[in-house]
Amino acid sequence: MIGNTTSFEAVFVENLALIDRIAAALARRNGLAGDDAADFVSWVKLRMVEDEYAVFKKFRGESAVATYLTVVIAMLARDYRVQRFGRWRPSAAARRIGLVGVRLESLVRRQGYRFDQAVELLRTSGETQLSDRELGALLAQCPLRTPLRPVEVGAESLAGLPASVDADMLVVTDETELQRRRTWDALATAIRGYSTEDRLVLRMRFWDELSVADIARALSLDQKSLYRRIDRLLADLRRQLLATGITAGDWQTILPGTDS
Amino acid sequence: MSAAPKPRAEQLAMLLDNRLDAVDRAKLIAQLESDPDAREILADAAATLGELNVGTASERHTQVAKPALRAEPRLRRELLLAIAAVLIIAIALPLARGVRAPAALPPVQNLAFELEGSTSPGSLVTHPWRQLRGAAQPMSARARAVRLGALLTDLEVAATAHDTAAVIIAAQVAAILADYPGGGAVADSYRAFAQSQALGDVSARNRAAHLVEVLAGEGELRLGGWLEAARIAAARQDSAFFDRPTTRVAIRAATSIARTESGAALDVALLSAAVAQPRDWIKLARAIDAALTALAD
Numbered sequence: 001m002i003g004n005t006t007s008f009e010a011v012f013v014e015n016l017a018l019i020d021r022i023a024a025a026l027a028r029r030n031g032l033a034g035d036d037a038a039d040f041v042s043w044v045k046l047r048m049v050e051d052e053y054a055v056f057k058k059f060r061g062e063s064a065v066a067t068y069l070t071v072v073i074a075m076l077a078r079d080y081r082v083q084r085f086g087r088w089r090p091s092a093a094a095r096r097i098g099l100v101g102v103r104l105e106s107l108v109r110r111q112g113y114r115f116d117q118a119v120e121l122l123r124t125s126g127e128t129q130l131s132d133r134e135l136g137a138l139l140a141q142c143p144l145r146t147p148l149r150p151v152e153v154g155a156e157s158l159a160g161l162p163a164s165v166d167a168d169m170l171v172v173t174d175e176t177e178l179q180r181r182r183t184w185d186a187l188a189t190a191i192r193g194y195s196t197e198d199r200l201v202l203r204m205r206f207w208d209e210l211s212v213a214d215i216a217r218a219l220s221l222d223q224k225s226l227y228r229r230i231d232r233l234l235a236d237l238r239r240q241l242l243a244t245g246i247t248a249g250d251w252q253t254i255l256p257g258t259d260s
Numbered sequence: 261m262s263a264a265p266k267p268r269a270e271q272l273a274m275l276l277d278n279r280l281d282a283v284d285r286a287k288l289i290a291q292l293e294s295d296p297d298a299r300e301i302l303a304d305a306a307a308t309l310g311e312l313n314v315g316t317a318s319e320r321h322t323q324v325a326k327p328a329l330r331a332e333p334r335l336r337r338e339l340l341l342a343i344a345a346v347l348i349i350a351i352a353l354p355l356a357r358g359v360r361a362p363a364a365l366p367p368v369q370n371l372a373f374e375l376e377g378s379t380s381p382g383s384l385v386t387h388p389w390r391q392l393r394g395a396a397q398p399m400s401a402r403a404r405a406v407r408l409g410a411l412l413t414d415l416e417v418a419a420t421a422h423d424t425a426a427v428i429i430a431a432q433v434a435a436i437l438a439d440y441p442g443g444g445a446v447a448d449s450y451r452a453f454a455q456s457q458a459l460g461d462v463s464a465r466n467r468a469a470h471l472v473e474v475l476a477g478e479g480e481l482r483l484g485g486w487l488e489a490a491r492i493a494a495a496r497q498d499s500a501f502f503d504r505p506t507t508r509v510a511i512r513a514a515t516s517i518a519r520t521e522s523g524a525a526l527d528v529a530l531l532s533a534a535v536a537q538p539r540d541w542i543k544l545a546r547a548i549d550a551a552l553t554a555l556a557d
Contacts, residue, residue: 009537016529025308042508042536049537063273067309071269071276074304078297089300196286200293208296210303218306219289220278 008053015069019045022070026077029095031102044076092209094142100128104135105142115139143209183241183250190240198233205230206255267291267298276306364478365509368409368485369466372416374501375492388491388549389556399439402517405476406556408436409484410491412469417492419459430454437472446471480517480555486510487552494545502535502544511535514551524554 012019023044027037048055055072059065081089088110094101100122107118119135122128128135187206191199197219204210204218212230216223238251267288274280275288292299365371387410389403399407411433418426430453437447449468453459473481486506493501501507511532518524527550534540534547 009533013530013533016533021312022308025311026304029304029307038512039508042511042532045532045536049533052538058268058270060270063270063277063279067273067276067305068270070308071272071301071305074301074308075269077304078301092303196290196293200289200299203293204299204303208299208303210307214303214306214310217310218276218302220275 008056009049011056011065012048012053015065016045018066019048019069019073022073023077026073028098030077030081031090031095031099031106033099040077040080043080044073047076048072091142092211097138097141100130100135101138101142103127104139108139109142109144179250180253183246183254186241186244186246187237187254190237190244194233198229201226201230202233202237266295272298272302272305275302276309365482365486365513366506367469367473368412368482368489369416369469371482371485371489371506372413372420374504374506375417375489375496375498387488387556388553390553401477402480403556404436404439405480406484406487406552408433408472408476409481409486410488410552410556411436412472412481413485413488413492415459416465419465422460426459427454430459433472437475440475443475446475479513483510483513483517484552484556487514487548487555491545491548491552494541494548497539497541499539502539507535514555518551518555521554524551527551527554 020041023041024037027033027040030040032040059068088106090102090105094105103122104118107113107121108115113121115136116132119132122135130138191202194202201215201219204215205212210218212226213223215221216226234255241251242248271280271284271288275285280288292302387407389407411429415426415429415433417423418429430450434447434450434454437443437450440447446468449464449471453465453468458464487510490501490507490510492498511528514528514531515525518528527547531547531551534544537543
C-alpha cells in the first residue's frame with residue numbers, strides 16, 4: 001500500500017497521462033472509436049478514483065505501476081464491454097483488423113445479420129467505405145469459432161433463415177461443423193497429457209488466437225524458444241490425433257497452416 | 261463446489277513482470293488454464309504493454325524500486341509539466357489523424373437552466389482571470405471567446421434571478437465585443453441591455469447571444485460558458501450539475517482547446533481529475549478557477 005488518500009490522489013495524477021494512453025489503446029482493442037472511446041477513457045478514470053482510490057489502495061508495489069495499471073484497465077475494459085455488449089467477445093483476428101473488423105464480425109457472427117445486410121448497415125452508418133470484396137476478405141480473416149458448449153439449434157432458427165439458402169448446403173455445413181467439433185474435442189482430450197504450462201500456451205495460441213509474441217509477453221517467456229516449443233507440441237499433437245482416426249484434412253480445418 | 265478465486269490484478273501484473281516465484285507462478289498458470297476471462301485480461305494487458313512499448317518486464321520491474329512512488333508524493337511542477345506534454349501528444353496525435361470532434365456543448369442560455377439553487381448578489385461580477393492587461397498584452401481570440409461565454413452565463417443567471425448585477429455584466433460583454441472587427445452592432449445590443457429594461461426579454465437575449473457565438477466562435481465561447489456555470493455550481497455545491505453528460509463533453513472540449521499549451525493542458529487535466537473524484541467542493545472550485553484563468557488569460 002502506498003499511503004493515505006492524498007498520496008493515492010498524487011499517484012493518480014502523476015500517472016494520468018499513462019492511464020489515458022493505456023485506456024485509449026484498450027478502447028481500440030475493443031472496437032471503440034471517437035466519442036465512444038473518449039467516454040470509455042472518462043469512465044476508466046472515474047472507476048479509478050471510486051471508493052477513495054481503491055485501485056491504488058490495493059496496489060502492494062510488487063509489480064511495476066505501469067503493468068499494474070494496464071492489468072486494472074484491461075479488467076475495466078472487459079467489464080465495460082460486457083455491460084455494453086454482453087459476454088460475446090470479438091476474435092483476436094477482428095481486433096487486429098480494427099474497428100470495422102470488430103463491428104462486421106459482431107453483426108454477422110453475433111447478431112446473425114447476413115453479410116450483405118451487415119455491409120449495408122456499416123455503410124449507411126458511415127463506418128466504412130470499403131467495397132464488398134474488401135469487407136468479405138476482412139470477414140474471412142475472422143475465424144468461425146466453435147462454441148465452448150454444444151448449442152441447441154431448434155426449428156425456430158431454421159425458420160428464420162432466408163429461403164434462398166440451399167438445403168443441401170445446410171446439411172454439408174452442418175456435417176462440416178460437426179466434424180470440426182469432433183476434431184476440437186479430440187484435440188482438447190489430447191492436450192490433457194501435457195504440463196499445465198504447455199496446455200496454457202496451446203489454449204492461448206489456438207483457442208484464444210493470440211500471437212506467439214503476445215503469449216511470450218504475457219507469460220514472460222522467450223519468444224524464440226516459445227516458437228520452437230509450440231512447433232514441437234503441434235507435431236506431437238498431430239501425431240496423436242492422426243492415430244485416433246482424425247484425418248490430415250480435419251487437422252487442417254481447425255488449425256490451418258500448421259501441417260508440418 | 262465453489263468457483264476458484266479470480267486472480268488479483270497485481271498477480272497478473274507480477275506474471276507479466278516475471279516477478280512471481282516458481283510456486284506462485286505454477287498456481288497462477290493453473291488458474292489461467294481454466295479461466296478464459298483471466299486469460300483474456302492477461303492477453304489484453306500483454307498486447308497493450310507491447311503496443312505502448314512500456315518497457316520490457318525487467319525495465320518495468322526497476323520502476324517499482326524508484327523512490328518517486330514511495331516518497332512523499334509532492335506534485336512537482338517539472339513532473340507535472342512533463343505529464344502535460346505527454347498529454348498533449350496523446351491528445352494531439354488522434355486529432356491530427358482526423359478523429360471525430362467531440363459532441364458540441366449546449367448554448368450558454370441552456371447551461372444557466374441546468375444550475376440549481378441561488379447565487380449570492382454580486383458574486384457574478386468577480387472572475388478569476390486578470391482584470392487589467394498592459395498594452396503589450398492583447399487578449400487572444402480564445403481568451404476573449406472564453407470570457408464572453410463566462411459572462412453570458414453570468415448574464416443569464418443574473419437576468420433570470422432579476423439580479424441588478426445583470427446590468428454590469430451586460431456592460432462588460434459590450435466592452436469585449438467592441439474589440440471585435442464588426443462587433444459594434446452586437447456590442448450596441450448589450451449596451452442597450454445595460455441601459456434599459458430589455459434585459460428581461462428572453463428572446464432578445466437569445467438572439468444577441470447567438471450573434472456573439474457567430475462572432476467569437478461557438479466552441480470556445482460555450483466552453484467558457486460551461487466553466488462559469490461549473491464555477492457557480494461548485495459554489496452552490498450542486499452535484500447534479502457535474503453528474504450530467506455535459507460535464508464529459510466539456511472536459512473533452514477543454515482538453516482539445518488547451519492541447520497546444522502545456523500550462524493550460526495541465527490545469528484542464530487537473531480539472532478532469534477533480535471532476536471525476538468524489539466531491540471535494542473547495543478543491544473542485546480551485547480547479548475550475550485555474551482552468552478558467554488558464555483559458556481566459
